[in-house]
Amino acid sequence: MDKLIVEGGHRLQGAVNISGSKNASLPILAAALLTDEPVRISRVPDVSDTNYMIQILSQLGASVERSSGTVRIESPDGISSSASYEQVRKMRASICLLGPMMARMKRCTLPLPGGCVIGDRPVDLHLRAIQALGARVRVKGGNMVIEAPNGLVGTTVDMRGDSGPTVLGTDNLMMAAVLAKGKTVIESAAREPEVVDLANFLNKMGARIEGAGSRTITIHGVEKLHGCEHTVIPDRIEAGTFMVAGAMYSDGITLNRVCREHMKSISDLLVECGHVVEYNEDGTSVFVKPGANPRSGKILTNPYPGYPTDMQAQMTALFAVTPGISVVKDTIFPQRFMHCSELKRMGANIKVDAGTAIITGVEGLSGAPVMASDLRASAALVLAALAAEGTTEIHRLYHIDRGYEMLDEKLGMLGARVRRELDPEGGPVEP
Numbered sequence: 001m002d003k004l005i006v007e008g009g010h011r012l013q014g015a016v017n018i019s020g021s022k023n024a025s026l027p028i029l030a031a032a033l034l035t036d037e038p039v040r041i042s043r044v045p046d047v048s049d050t051n052y053m054i055q056i057l058s059q060l061g062a063s064v065e066r067s068s069g070t071v072r073i074e075s076p077d078g079i080s081s082s083a084s085y086e087q088v089r090k091m092r093a094s095i096c097l098l099g100p101m102m103a104r105m106k107r108c109t110l111p112l113p114g115g116c117v118i119g120d121r122p123v124d125l126h127l128r129a130i131q132a133l134g135a136r137v138r139v140k141g142g143n144m145v146i147e148a149p150n151g152l153v154g155t156t157v158d159m160r161g162d163s164g165p166t167v168l169g170t171d172n173l174m175m176a177a178v179l180a181k182g183k184t185v186i187e188s189a190a191r192e193p194e195v196v197d198l199a200n201f202l203n204k205m206g207a208r209i210e211g212a213g214s215r216t217i218t219i220h221g222v223e224k225l226h227g228c229e230h231t232v233i234p235d236r237i238e239a240g241t242f243m244v245a246g247a248m249y250s251d252g253i254t255l256n257r258v259c260r261e262h263m264k265s266i267s268d269l270l271v272e273c274g275h276v277v278e279y280n281e282d283g284t285s286v287f288v289k290p291g292a293n294p295r296s297g298k299i300l301t302n303p304y305p306g307y308p309t310d311m312q313a314q315m316t317a318l319f320a321v322t323p324g325i326s327v328v329k330d331t332i333f334p335q336r337f338m339h340c341s342e343l344k345r346m347g348a349n350i351k352v353d354a355g356t357a358i359i360t361g362v363e364g365l366s367g368a369p370v371m372a373s374d375l376r377a378s379a380a381l382v383l384a385a386l387a388a389e390g391t392t393e394i395h396r397l398y399h400i401d402r403g404y405e406m407l408d409e410k411l412g413m414l415g416a417r418v419r420r421e422l423d424p425e426g427g428p429v430e431p
């Protein structure tokens with residue numbers, strides 16, 4: 001168990017490279033199960049979540065080799081169609097094994113994913129989709145036992161849930177449909193860039209998918225898929241996190257290997273709040289620095305292309321030291337405010353009620369021992385620590401290691417004083 005010690009007061013400067021997208025990598029790694037030919041996936045970030053997925057694929061019987069950011073996967077016939085609770089419990093996103101397992105093996109046994117601190121994480125839409133394609137679903141001993149002995153048959157499925165579209169649910173249905181008989185139409189599909197990246201990967205394998213990135217995706221089933229090579233898109237949430245760091249406490253930083261098109265709602269909000277955001281001509285690099293008169297702002301999270309729920313905690317850290325009153329409402333994960341109580345330990349003035357945080361900017365924050373709770377909340381604590389007076393100890397660093405590749409090294413390259421230390425007792429006592 002590690003903790004991060006951050007010495008506040010060192011303004012960032014310089015440039016860093018943004019890693020490949022964790023959330024694009026996870027379903028693409030799972031999609032490797034759809035063929036017995038080798039696939040090579042580049043720019044897969046070296047984070048716990050992708051390493052968990054690689055471990056699961058190996059345990060299923062696939063051969064997986066990782067050399068720096070490139071992963072080579074070969075899934076021979078006879079690989080297992082069931083993943084154990086031990087394997088799956090560490091990462092909820094392993095639900096995206098459901099689609100490829102059903103397409104390739106017509107059956108799968110997967111533990112029902114538990115919830116997590118950002119809220120209940122139901123899978124009803126995933127099950128609605130696979131049942132629509134003709135599968136039978138039973139729940140036994142905490143597992144979903146799903147079978148389609150006669151194979152999967154394409155149909156039209158509306159994937160809209162009470163909280164809007166589902167990213168991994170759209171991914172699962174796409175991956176199940178690529179080898180199904182006939183045509184599948186996904187209505188109310190998620191439009192996230194990571195869904196588009198998966199569709200591009202599947203089409204390179206020989207799938208016939210049209211409309212990814214829009215609300216309606218059409219998949220024409222094919223007999224077989226073949227191997228391919230693919231480089232995942234840049235991680236827009238890592239990039240957004242560093243952009244907030246640049247706006248919050250820097251003399252100007254440059255982020256390389258970004259994709260301007262994927263960052264629009266994040267960039268627009270920073271500009272609306274008075275900060276400097278300048279892309280190079282082809283939109284692959286962005287320069288960010290604090291505005292002269294930063295302004296408070298409002299966030300209402302929405303499915304892409306709206307403002308991402310994965311970025312609201314980071315902006316809350318910036319709002320905490322921005323004059324005026326800011327408001328953050330998360331329509332996707334209304335409970336996703338664990339970071340607020342920890343930010344208040346650092347002197348922030350935040351009231352949270354019914355899925356909304358009201359943040360009144362304060363002069364400055366002060367370092368304190370705080371506890372990470374989930375991936376993006378932890379990132380918010382790091383951002384606050386950079387700007388705080390004094391030293392902050394962030395416990396349970398494993399939350400950050402799930403989704404940020406070399407965060408402490410990258411911040412160090414920008415002039416931050418951060419160091420990782422062993423945390424023998426694992427952090428402050430649970431409240």
Ligand code: EPZ
Pocket residue numbers: 022023024026093120121122123124125126127161162163164165166167168169194309310332333375376403
């Ligand atoms: C993906 O999770 C991301 N994870 C999440 O990022 C992200 O927060 C989320 O999309 C929303 O953008 C990965 O891509 C690996 P959803 P996913 O299904 O697909 C409800 C991070 O920090 N829902 O789009 O699991 C659900 O409760 C992570 O990197 C159902 O009701 O999320 C939520 O309110 C955290 N039934 C909404 O839909 C279902 O069957 C959107 O969830 C599925 C979802």
